[in-house]
Amino acid sequence: MLDPVDLISMSSWARRLLSGTASFEEDSRAIHNLDLVVVFSGYLDAGNVSTQIENALLERLDHQRLATFDIDQLLDYRARRPQLRFDGQRFSDYEAPALELHLVKDQMQQPFLLLSGPEPDYQWDRFVAAVMLLIEQLDIGLISFVDAMPLPVPHTRPLGVSTHGTAEELIAGLTTWAPKGRVAAGAAQLLELRAAEAGRQVSGYTLHVPHYLADATYPQAAVAGLEYVGAAMDLMLPTEELRESGREVEQQINAQVQHRPEIASMLERLEEQFDQYAQERRPRSLLLRPDEHVPDAEEIGSVVETYLSGQAQQDAAGLDADERDALELTGSLGTQGTIKDPMRPSRADTEPDVFWYVVDESDGDAEDDDRDEADDDDD
Numbered sequence: 190m191l192d193p194v195d196l197i198s199m200s201s202w203a204r205r206l207l208s209g210t211a212s213f214e215e216d217s218r219a220i221h222n223l224d225l226v227v228v229f230s231g232y233l234d235a236g237n238v239s240t241q242i243e244n245a246l247l248e249r250l251d252h253q254r255l256a257t258f259d260i261d262q263l264l265d266y267r268a269r270r271p272q273l274r275f276d277g278q279r280f281s282d283y284e285a286p287a288l289e290l291h292l293v294k295d296q297m298q299q300p301f302l303l304l305s306g307p308e309p310d311y312q313w314d315r316f317v318a319a320v321m322l323l324i325e326q327l328d329i330g331l332i333s334f335v336d337a338m339p340l341p342v343p344h345t346r347p348l349g350v351s352t353h354g355t356a357e358e359l360i361a362g363l364t365t366w367a368p369k370g371r372v373a374a375g376a377a378q379l380l381e382l383r384a385a386e387a388g389r390q391v392s393g394y395t396l397h398v399p400h401y402l403a404d405a406t407y408p409q410a411a412v413a414g415l416e417y418v419g420a421a422m423d424l425m426l427p428t429e430e431l432r433e434s435g436r437e438v439e440q441q442i443n444a445q446v447q448h449r450p451e452i453a454s455m456l457e458r459l460e461e462q463f464d465q466y467a468q469e470r471r472p473r474s475l476l477l478r479p480d481e482h483v484p485d486a487e488e489i490g491s492v493v494e495t496y497l498s499g500q501a502q503q504d505a506a507g508l509d510a511d512e513r514d515a516l517e518l519t520g521s522l523g524t525q526g527t528i529k530d531p532m533r534p535s536r537a538d539t540e541p542d543v544f545w546y547v548v549d550e551s552d553g554d555a556e557d558d559d560r561d562e563a564d565d566d567d568d
Contacts, residue, residue, distance in 0.1 A: 193319035196259045196312075203255040207326065220255060220292055224301045224331040224422045225324070228414075231269065231308035232375040233336035235398035236407030241431060242335060242414050243305040246293055249427040252303070256290040256323065263288065263309035263316055290323065296425040302329065308376045317380045321387065331356060332384050333421050334377055335414040337396040339403035343459040344442060346467070348413045349397035355385045356392040359421045366397070392421050401455075402442075408435035 199207070206220055226246075228239040246252070264286055274282040288306030295301065309316045324332070334354075342349060351367060352360035372378075385391050394417040396410045408431040415426045446453050 190315050190318070191312075193315050193322060196262065196316060196319045197323065198257045198259070200254050200256065202253065219300070220302075220327055222328050222330055223292075224333065225304060225329045226301060226418055226422075227304045227332065227334045227377060227380065228336070229306065229308035229375070229377050232373075233338050233377070233395065235337040235339040235400075235403040236396075236405065236410040238335065238337040238396060238398070238407070238410045238414055239305065241406065241408060241411035243303070245411065245415065245427055245431055246303055247291065247305075249430070250293050250295060251298075252291045252293040254289055254291050255302070258288040258306075258309075258316070258319065260286050260288050260307070263311055264307055265310035268310060269307060295419075296427060299424055301422060301424060302327070313376050313379055316376060317383050320380055321383055324384065324387075324389065329389070331359070331390045331392065331422060332381070333418050334381055334391070334393040335396070335418060336375075336377060336393075337398045337410050337414070339400040340397045341400050341459060341462075342397055343456050343463055344399045344402060344409075344439075345456065345460060346463045348409055350413065350417065351395040351397070353393040353395070354381065354391035356390045356421070359392040360394075363394075363417075394418070399459075401452075406434075406438075408432070408438060 203220065226242075228242050230237075230239040230243075234240075269286075271286055272284050273280050286307050288309070289304075291303045291305075293301055293303050304320065323329075338351075340349070349365035350363060352364040354360055381391055381393055394414060396413055398407055398410050412428045412431045412435060415428050415431070418424065419426045446456060
């Protein structure tokens with residue numbers, strides 16, 4: 190294999206930081222021990238999620254390029270042709286593809302790293318080795334991957350996700366569908382595998398995009414990807430414009446459904462399938478830690494009853510018996526404890542048990558186990 194280092198071109202600023210020749214203001218700690226977000230366009234990019242996330246981060250947040258990869262050695266230009274402009278006489282505005290590593294600061298000026306661009310078509314092992322060199326040299330902390338796959342799920346239901354990785358505390362309870370089997374590999378999956386083998390903390394979020402919207406730009410999926418990464422890395426990431434775009438897309442989709450009976454019929458079938466599956470799967474909310482849970486109806490009812498019973502004991506001035514006694518004896522009221530609101534929002538992101546590119550394992554015992562589990566579910 191050719192030297193992976195030759196694929197990387199560091200910026201002059203990054204070279205100074207890594208060589209120790211930077212000025213006092215350019216402290217090398219500025220790019221060390223940070224978390225890394227990875228998004229690649231191409232494979233597993235339903236709904237154009239990676240490009241939306243990349244644009245949202247680089248257009249709305251302060252950033253500085255640290256490294257560029259030699260895209261000419263990695264990309265099949267004939268498979269994914271770049272675009273340029275033709276004005277009727279001349280060509281201009283060539284959009285050169287770029288695979289880059291950026292230092293980015295979130296809306297609270299919290300720094301993190303972003304690796305983004307087209308997924309390499311060639312030299313996967315060499316590319317992954319080059320990225321691993323950067324990960325080791327910069328002593329990167331958490332590595333989060335975001336991608337999206339098309340599934341037969343309706344856009345009228347919460348967006349689902351399949352989680353993967355080694356950072357159990359960041360992915361536990363979030364997945365809405367966890368199939369097993371052999372899948373087609375991508376450069377991102379190989380990088381995630383190598384990072385995990387090296388003992389790095391890894392969290393991955395594969396969003397579920399309705400299959401009939403896979404080739405369109407679907408902002409809702411990009412918003413969800415930013416939410417998962419923001420929760421994992423304690424970052425405040427920009428989603429306002431994507432949310433507004435999502436509302437416009439929603440209106441356009443609803444208009445088409447109203448005028449296309451065949452689409453409405455398909456959507457109704459998908460909703461029925463989704464709802465049936467959703468009854469058995471309840472992922473935790475991003476607002477809850479893995480050891481927390483959303484209170485059930487009985488817990489909520491108990492708190493409500495306690496609150497109402499307390500209200501019944503209050504007089505016209507809003508004072509209960511203890512407060513009236515304290516006021517009569519001391520002329521002042523003590524600090525009263527308040528009941529925390531147990532009702533916290535959650536995302537019930539679930540979808541049908543269908544995975545269009547999974548190939549069953551050839552191990553007969555594993556197949557028998559899967560059939561046994563399916564029989565148990567039916568019971």
